[in-house]
Amino acid sequence: MATHPALQDWQDKVLKKMLDKAPEMRPEFTTLSGLPAERVALPTVIDDAYVAKVGFPGQYPYTRGVQPTMYRGRLWTMRQYAGFSTAEESNKRYRYLLDQGTTGLSVAFDLPTQIGYDSDDAIARGEVGKVGVAIDSLADMEVLFNNIPLDKVSTSMTINAPAAVLLAMYVAVGEKQGVPSQKLEGTIQNDILKEYIARGTYIFPPRPSMRLITDIFAWCSQNTPSFNTISISGYHIREAGSTAVQEVAFTLADACAYVDAAIAAGLDVDVFAPRLAFFFNGSSDLLEEVAKFRAARRMWAKIMKERFKAKKPQSQMLRFHTQTAGYTLTAQQIDNNIVRVAMQSLAAVLGGTQSLHTNSKDEALALPTEDSVRTALRTQQIIAYESGIINSVDPLAGSYYVEGLTDTIEREALALMSRIDELGGVIPAIEAGFIQRQIEDAAYTYQSAIETNDRIIVGVNKFQAKESITPPVFRVDASVGANQAAKLKSLREKRDNVKVDAALAALATAAKGTANLMPPILDAVRLYATLGEICNVLRKEFGTYSDLKSR
């Protein structure tokens, strides 16, 4: 084998360091038939172009992955997004998932919680507990994590506009369990820009929203060093209809906006950047998706190094969670969805994901049943333990097709990011409706191809079958809204309202000025001020956002 000094350098500096620190899961890895499985398969001739573009795993530009041994060292985190109804019900589901071998929690909040309304607010009508768990105050959060030691699990929370409040509640639950904030591990989504673009759970206008985010970055760097302070999400952009190129471009453009904002707020890039995480969609075009993940990793490394002058390797690593593509699930012949999810999971693992959520087969009908969630988790476990693809790092590297697609996605996504820069950045591009229109057009093109049978969706526009059995559908108890309202009423009677009012007034004062908002939010949360009360204070100070403004 031809040697290149870079290979020796990687072996000595990166690989050896990792193997000394964290040995691989077994002394040797073999294929099903007993052939040796190479840790990292390399080209027979390693030249400068290979080193610069593809390189070695765990080393800049990270095309082949962020760790030198990847899944031979540790499997990805199997993290199933779950939550519904009340904190009591969701707590039961989390404990079930932990019993079944899930390795991280991922909390789904209901829509009123995600938009900062209490369950008894008129606007929450019909929505309480529906797509996630209803959390109104610290009291609900205590129940949600009852008997789940926060120093033993990592928890991802899909919360954006009111992320500061839910993070404060999590920290306060930790305090009650005797777990210091320094030990908490997890992720808050906290990615408001993609809410304006694609997901819709915004509250405040962009500018104060960005302040809340940089306040969280600053506070967490001091208080929760092991918490990912943001999960910059292409997932929902893809779900809304974007192409793979648009998913990468808009996500990395959002990421640049957060880095710019944090630097403008006086933070050191190498302090906050290692805590930035990403979240992508795993869709059905397997090899395009693998190329997408590889391209995104390489692009981010270059952006961090060249544009933002980040020096720490951790600042240049794009670490990401993947969820399989909800939009590809069909309501027809739902068992077919298991196959789609398996294929999409393969893409995520072949693309080097750090954690994975697999969708359940019945999600085009309703929230998943416990049985279908188990099958979704088993899909990941089968890939991990039976498929053999964990034996070799980035096994598709060097495929002419995959490397070519990786280059193409990088080139086209960079071109699209330049157009956003020309518009003045992401926020002006959102305000002008540019990004939304791009996604809308792509969605229209995709759906039109299905309508004309130019694109085949098995079981929908070809290979249809008459289905006589209606699958069982998961139901959220209709009494959740009334129960939450009753709990709120009793909470407001029992707590010290004089102190709550003072804490809310202090928050309003802080919001008018420039002080970090995390400490007054944490004070209010500890006194059982509700999510809605806290967000209403901020609504009054910051105003609200509407999607009609960008039309």
Next chain:
Amino acid sequence: MTTRPFRVLIGKPGLDGHDRGAKFVSRALRDAGFEVVYTGIRRTPEEIAAAAVQEDVDAVGLSLLSGAHNELFPAVIAALEKAGGGDIPVFGGGVIPAEDIPGLKRAGIRSVFTPGTPVKDIIASVTALCQAQAAKV
């Protein structure tokens, strides 16, 4: 037969931001010759009813993916009646379990389109609703 194009309001009641379907149906109806008013996301039943009456539409289409359809679709019907638009036909779509459809129809929702419905079927059904509505006036 009427010579003016039919007018349809596509509304998103409730709090979910999944507007891919609503936007696609809006655009497909426009391509088919309809005038379409799209409300944007997170509208209350009252806001949707007021817009429908003000825009003098022939039909209202609702899209919801959060599971709140059993509460919010009937709430739009009630709000329409209150706003003086009780005769405007309402159809809906989204992630709606089959077993909920009879209840929604009893509540006055004329058609329910679930995932995978070909858009030409939606256009045909909405055309029929609008024709019947126009014939009444």
